[in-house]
Amino acid sequence: MKLYTYFRSSAAYRVRIALNLKGVSYESVAINLLKGEQRLAEYGAINPQHRLPALDIGGSILTQSPAIIEYLDEAYPDPPLLPVGAVNRAKVRAVASMIGCDIHPLNNSGTLAYLKNRLGHDQVTADAWYAHWVRAGFDAIEALIEPGPFAFGSRPTMADIYLVPQVFNARRFDISLADYPKIAGADVACSKLPAFERAAPARQPDAAES
Amino acid sequence: MKLYTYFRSSAAYRVRIALNLKGVSYESVAINLLKGEQRLAEYGAINPQHRLPALDIGGSILTQSPAIIEYLDEAYPDPPLLPVGAVNRAKVRAVASMIGCDIHPLNNSGTLAYLKNRLGHDQVTADAWYAHWVRAGFDAIEALIEPGPFAFGSRPTMADIYLVPQVFNARRFDISLADYPKIAGADVACSKLPAFERAAPARQPDAAES
Numbered sequence: 534m535k536l537y538t539y540f541r542s543s544a545a546y547r548v549r550i551a552l553n554l555k556g557v558s559y560e561s562v563a564i565n566l567l568k569g570e571q572r573l574a575e576y577g578a579i580n581p582q583h584r585l586p587a588l589d590i591g592g593s594i595l596t597q598s599p600a601i602i603e604y605l606d607e608a609y610p611d612p613p614l615l616p617v618g619a620v621n622r623a624k625v626r627a628v629a630s631m632i633g634c635d636i637h638p639l640n641n642s643g644t645l646a647y648l649k650n651r652l653g654h655d656q657v658t659a660d661a662w663y664a665h666w667v668r669a670g671f672d673a674i675e676a677l678i679e680p681g682p683f684a685f686g687s688r689p690t691m692a693d694i695y696l697v698p699q700v701f702n703a704r705r706f707d708i709s710l711a712d713y714p715k716i717a718g719a720d721v722a723c724s725k726l727p728a729f730e731r732a733a734p735a736r737q738p739d740a741a742e743s
Numbered sequence: 744m745k746l747y748t749y750f751r752s753s754a755a756y757r758v759r760i761a762l763n764l765k766g767v768s769y770e771s772v773a774i775n776l777l778k779g780e781q782r783l784a785e786y787g788a789i790n791p792q793h794r795l796p797a798l799d800i801g802g803s804i805l806t807q808s809p810a811i812i813e814y815l816d817e818a819y820p821d822p823p824l825l826p827v828g829a830v831n832r833a834k835v836r837a838v839a840s841m842i843g844c845d846i847h848p849l850n851n852s853g854t855l856a857y858l859k860n861r862l863g864h865d866q867v868t869a870d871a872w873y874a875h876w877v878r879a880g881f882d883a884i885e886a887l888i889e890p891g892p893f894a895f896g897s898r899p900t901m902a903d904i905y906l907v908p909q910v911f912n913a914r915r916f917d918i919s920l921a922d923y924p925k926i927a928g929a930d931v932a933c934s935k936l937p938a939f940e941r942a943a944p945a946r947q948p949d950a951a952e953s
Binding site: 581582583584590593595596597598599600601603604607608619620622623624625626627629630631633634635637638639644647652654658662665669670672673676677 | 791792793794800803805806807808809810811813814817818829830832833834835836837839840841843844845847848849854857862864868872875879880882883886887
């Protein structure tokens, strides 16, 4: 498999964690978002949406981290990324979705670029926007997760796969986790697992070049 | 079942379609987003995220439309909302995710309210922002779907469940579908099905009060 990735892309980070948890080996192809490599026609032939990540599984190229992570869980069932039971699964997916749909899209590089470059906002305004969406989402997630020590119990799930990259981003933007002890606890539990540790931005080959 | 909904909420609209496709009957509880009813403590006890939709299945309350729709597909397998085969399923989920994660979060009422009320932008700027994210997403979706006549073949899938409410919203904001014949075609095919027709905003009890 070939993963089109950027070390700081939160969505690519999720897929790296999922691939590692499943024990699926892959080759990384770095697409530098800061240099705009995702906008090149060459990458558009791989992913018409010009976004990261894309996973070439041989014969097909999959896009969109939520779809890729569900694919990996179906194609490689062990270890499962979702608990047993439709209701439990819905609760885990809801937390993933709060991050994937309600926090991250407001805070990714394209959105922040629109605020700054097209609407002329300064970094202070962009940072306040960023913090607003993180806090609104984390407030709800803190009320919903049940660490033990992971977001939902004794093994990592899809919720942790989304949470860890979002916590990484929140730290980059100096957002305190003091109000979110459950989120911070799940993040610590994950950081001890090699699957999460090897997926971290600083550990990616393209981090060194940056 | 009890669905907390607002007639114009795109995420609630998705869940109404899914419930109808599955033939699951439900009671509607209207939460008026314009009046800010989602922010009341009473609703916070139902959904700590203070967002729509929420589905009370008796014993548990599920939130986040992506998680609710996956739940419905697991708990009520017939008719399926996803095709057979992990790769095909990933392609359908990718289109759902392009709408759920890349278009809709930028364009929902909370985001537009931040742009207008907190950042002081006028309606023209908000409309341009809205159109930008719809077009970026629809350009990719138009390249990826294969109507026949639905987004992926001869029966509606999760992709159509996300597409129809997004097309409804695009029309409300006067965005032409002229460049998106495949998207427009799938929307027409869906509009002929009672499950989609009964889920439409204008058909909801709370539409009349508005």
